[in-house]
Amino acid sequence: MRTRFTRIEADGFRSLRGVVLHPEPLEVLVDPQGTATRDLIAFFTLLRELAHGRLQQHLSQPGVTDGLRSPVKLSLAVDWNTYRVELQCFPDGVWRLVEEHLDLLAGVSMELITHGQKPRPSEEAVLPTYADLPPAKEPKTRGTVDEEEGRMVGGVVQWGMTMMARMLRGFRVQPAESFDLDEDSFLVLEEPDVDLPANAFWDRVESARAASLRVPVLLFTPSVALADAFDLQDVQHLETTADGATSFRPLRARKEPYR
Numbered sequence: 001m002r003t004r005f006t007r008i009e010a011d012g013f014r015s016l017r018g019v020v021l022h023p024e025p026l027e028v029l030v031d032p033q034g035t036a037t038r039d040l041i042a043f044f045t046l047l048r049e050l051a052h053g054r055l056q057q058h059l060s061q062p063g064v065t066d067g068l069r070s071p072v073k074l075s076l077a078v079d080w081n082t083y084r085v086e087l088q089c090f091p092d093g094v095w096r097l098v099e100e101h102l103d104l105l106a107g108v109s110m111e112l113i114t115h116g117q118k119p120r121p122s123e124e125a126v127l128p129t130y131a132d133l134p135p136a137k138e139p140k141t142r143g144t145v146d147e148e149e150g151r152m153v154g155g156v157v158q159w160g161m162t163m164m165a166r167m168l169r170g171f172r173v174q175p176a177e178s179f180d181l182d183e184d185s186f187l188v189l190e191e192p193d194v195d196l197p198a199n200a201f202w203d204r205v206e207s208a209r210a211a212s213l214r215v216p217v218l219l220f221t222p223s224v225a226l227a228d229a230f231d232l233q234d235v236q237h238l239e240t241t242a243d244g245a246t247s248f249r250p251l252r253a254r255k256e257p258y259r
Contacts, residue, residue, distance in 0.1 A: 002025065002213060002214065002215075003078060003079055003167075003186075003215060003216060004023075004025045004078070004079060004216050005021075005023045005027075005076070005077065005078060005186070005216045006022065006077040006078065006079060006080050007020070007021070007022055007075065007076075007077035007080075007082065008020075008021040008022075008023060008075070008076055008077070009021075009073070009074070009075035009076075009084070010043055010073070010074055010075075011072070011073040012068065012069040012070065012071055012072040012073060013039065013042075013043060013046075013067075013068060013069075013072050013074065014038075014039040014042065014066075014067035014068065015035050015036060015039045015067070015240060015244055015245055015246040016036075016039050016040070016043060016245075016246055017069075017245045017246075018245075019246065019248065021248060023216065023218065024233060024234045025212045025213075025216060025217065026208055026209060026211075026212035026217045026219070026230070026234050027216075027217065027218050027219070027234060027236065028208075028219045028221065028226075028227050028230045028234050028235045028236070029218060029219065029220050029221070029235075029236055029238055030221060030222070030223070030224060030227045030235060030236065030237045030238060031220055031221070031222060031238040032222045032224075033238075033239070033240050034222065035238075035240045035246060036238040036240070036246040036248075037190070037220040037238075039067075039246065040218070040220075041173055041188065042064075043074065044168075044171045044188065045058070045171070046058065046064075046074070047074060047076060047083075047085075047168045047171070048168045048169060048171045050085065050124075050125040050127065050128075050168070051125070051127055051128055051131070051164070051165045051168035051169050052128060052169060053124050053125060053128040053129070054124075055095075055097070055123065055124050055125060056094075056123050056124065059095050065089075065095065068087075068089070068095070070087070070088045070089040070095075071086050071087065071088045071098070072086065072087045072088075072095075073085075073086045074086075074087075076164075076168075078163070078164065078167060078216075079105065080105045081102075081103070081104050081105050081160055081163070081164065082101075082102070082103040083101070083102050083127070083164045083168075084099070084100075084101050084103075085097055085099060085100050085101075085113075085125065086098050086099035088121070090121070094123065096121035096122060096123050097113050097121060097122045097123070097124075097125060098113065098121050099113055099114070100112040100113035100122075100125055100126055100127065101113075102127070102157070102160055102161060102164065104156060104157070104160045106156050106160075108156050108157055108160070110157055110160075110161075112125070112126035112127060112130075113125075113126060127161055127164065127165055128165060130157070130158065130161045131158075131161040131162045131164070131165035131166075132165075133158065135158070166184045166185065167184065167185050167186060168185075169185070170182045170184050170185025170186070171185060171186070171188065172188070173188050173189075173190055174187065174188065174189055174190070175189070175190060175191070176189040176190060176191035176204050176207075176208065176219060176221070177191070177200075177203075177204075179207075179211075181211055181214065181215065182215070183214060183215055185215065186215050186216040186217070186218070187208075187211055187212075187215055187216070187217045187218065188218045188220070189208065189217065189218070189219045189220065190219075190220050190221075191204060191219065191220070191221040191223065191226060192221075192222070193223065194222050194223045194225075195223070195225075196223065196225070196226060201225070201226060201229045202229075204219075204226060204229070205229045205230060208230075227251075232251045232252040233250075233251075233252045235250070235251045235252075236248050236249060236250050236251065237249045237251065
């Protein structure tokens with residue numbers, strides 16, 4: 001079964017403010033200004049570093065926190081399995097996680113970091129700790145009903161965390177002209193050229209379509225002509241508004257996917 005993104009949300013993250021996307025398996029994002037391309041790549045980069053347990057190392061790099069508005073809320077749903085986090089900037093100038101949550105389609109929810117009346121902020125994500133645990137060994141004898149149910153739920157949660165961590169850790173930006181496919185992750189492709197040779201249009205379209213049959217594909221381009229070579233339902237036009245926010249305009253009306 002093909003994996004797909006079912007929902008992407010971002011708020012307080014540079015130009016991504018109140019953004020809710022339901023990407024197609026192949027999503028072509030026409031971005032003449034390049035602002036949204038930069039910020040969506042930064043969005044996935046931050047999630048990747050969370051999944052590696054390197055949040056503070058990442059945030060300490062020059063320019064990474066520029067344009068962040070506390071609180072920052074990020075969410076990614078893969079086949080309706082949702083990983084979401086919230087970061088806040090504290091008085092000491094350190095960004096910390098105040099919420100980390102995994103909500104699985106199987107009906108299991110895990111509050112990894114709780115955002116309650118008295119949140120316990122964390123400087124690193126909990127996801128990598130659980131995702132890197134070895135698979136639980138099969139017991140020699142069956143336990144009680146409650147023990148078996150707990151073991152089953154634990155296995156589902158471990159699968160969800162491992163799946164999400166693998167997908168995020170595999171993130172990298174590749175040229176649309178030539179790329180490698182990682183079936184544990186997804187493809188983010190960039191085509192920077194506005195004016196492509198005629199034969200290049202067909203190559204880009206066919207290779208991106210073929211890849212999208214196996215993994216989610218996001219293709220960023222400033223070229224309207226290239227976008228016109230794809231199906232309208234796969235294309236969104238990105239613009240930066242007067243207040244610096246990014247707006248997403250599908251070229252064909254879309255409906256929110258149902259489970």
